[in-house]
Ligand code: HEC
């Protein structure tokens with residue numbers, strides 16, 4: 001789909017910065033420059049990772065043995081979100097292969113436990129994930145909370161255990177696949193309520209046809225070769241950096257910063273400028289998806305999201321990227337009626353994406369997708385508003401992103417079609433030079 005880049009974007013950036021842990025993200029080459037001995041580790045570029053298993057590329061892989069190396073970072077990103085922590089919670093900054101931290105060792109056992117659960121109880125389906133227990137908190141709760149009581153996850157017992165509605169286990173069919181059983185048990189007795197009234201839904205072809213027309217028509221879309229959006233992003237903004245030795249800066253706070261989105265399909269680039277820092281960018285050059293802070297390449301489920309930066313018109317190619325595409329419901333977004341279209345993503349770890357079209361205007365109202373990793377996934381939702389005409393094409397001037405990694409709203413004040421955009425703009429920048437060596441006492 002189309003949205004995540006906006007959402008996904010700053011994963012490696014704001015969230016980790018928020019934790020003041022991380023810009024070290026994947027800056028392996030830079031750190032290597034300071035390493036005392038041994039061959040410099042290979043940078044974790046998509047090309048270097050390609051075709052290797054996790055253990056062939058990384059040094060201390062045990063729980064994740066056998067998974068493609070490109071899937072390691074998405075899995076790491078997933079667990080930081082599922083536990084609500086930064087990379088530094090488990091890792092010694094800059095030494096990702098070090099097993100010195102207790103938390104990393106616990107996490108490794110947790111990975112093994114989670115996989116064992118899925119393999120033995122759930123027919124090898126990924127039903128249990130870190131989030132199932134952790135709910136965004138590092139400390140999982142082992143004791144039921146009383147109603148209204150706040151456990152560390154900030155959710156009440158009833159929220160965590162809807163299964164309190166479980167009445168009896170005797171209804172479980174002995175022949176049933178074990179992976180089905182818990183869901184059946186959890187559902188409990190059906191709640192009384194009025195049955196949904198059947199709505200006549202249009203076909204997917206009708207919905208996409210209407211979308212194309214509402215955008216301005218095939219011919220108008222075909223004339224657009226580039227789009228340059230300029231405006232502001234309202235998001236979590238880190239405080240300007242402080243000189244070394246000064247008291248730490250205040251934590252990031254919601255604020256408004258200049259933002260820019262360039263699209264020249266299949267290339268795309270989004271950037272924001274935080275006070276006191278250079279532009280923070282995320283781009284896709286047609287092959288490589290990257291961020292500049294930290295300077296790294298995206299792989300696996302993260303790359304799939306970055307690619308969407310290059311979509312000239314969001315979700316227009318949904319049917320090419322998904323199977324089983326169908327209109328399956330009518331819902332409301334605010335007071336607008338919308339058609340919900342679902343489809344199973346073809347690329348990467350299979351997942352169901354949803355997009356929503358305004359039933360009246362035919363325009364795209366919202367997209368929902370997930371970043372999937374071997375350990376679990378997290379959602380991202382983008383709502384498109386304020387469509388305006390740009391050279392015959394309808395372009396959303398407001399995009400609201402809801403994401404586990406920080407919500408943000410982009411408000412474009414100007415969008416130009418077919419302005420010249422250099423291809424080099426989309427190329428991954430060189431990593432910053434290594435910082436000067438510090439005295440050992442530092
Ligand atoms: C909750 C703990 C936890 C968090 C948070 C976490 N990791 Fe990990 N990480 C691990 C564990 C455990 C392993 C080893 C997995 C295994 O045994 O297969 C690992 C392995 C790695 C490796 C491979 C290192 C090597 O050479 O062996 C890298 C790189 C890595 N993590 C990066 C990150 C990044 C970047 C983040 C933040 C986005 C992060 N991790 C967050 C627990 C964590």
Ligand code: HEC
Pocket residue numbers: 079083103104106107110111112114128129130131132133134138139140141142375
């Ligand atoms: C079946 C429930 C469950 C699942 C699934 C689960 N955890 Fe845990 N986890 C717990 C519980 C309970 C604790 C707390 C144990 C304690 O208090 O000593 C915990 C503790 C931890 C801790 C130590 C926290 C601390 O600061 O002491 C880490 C790290 C962790 N889990 C990571 C993970 C990761 C990563 C995953 C997914 C691969 C995962 N967990 C999946 C239940 C779970």
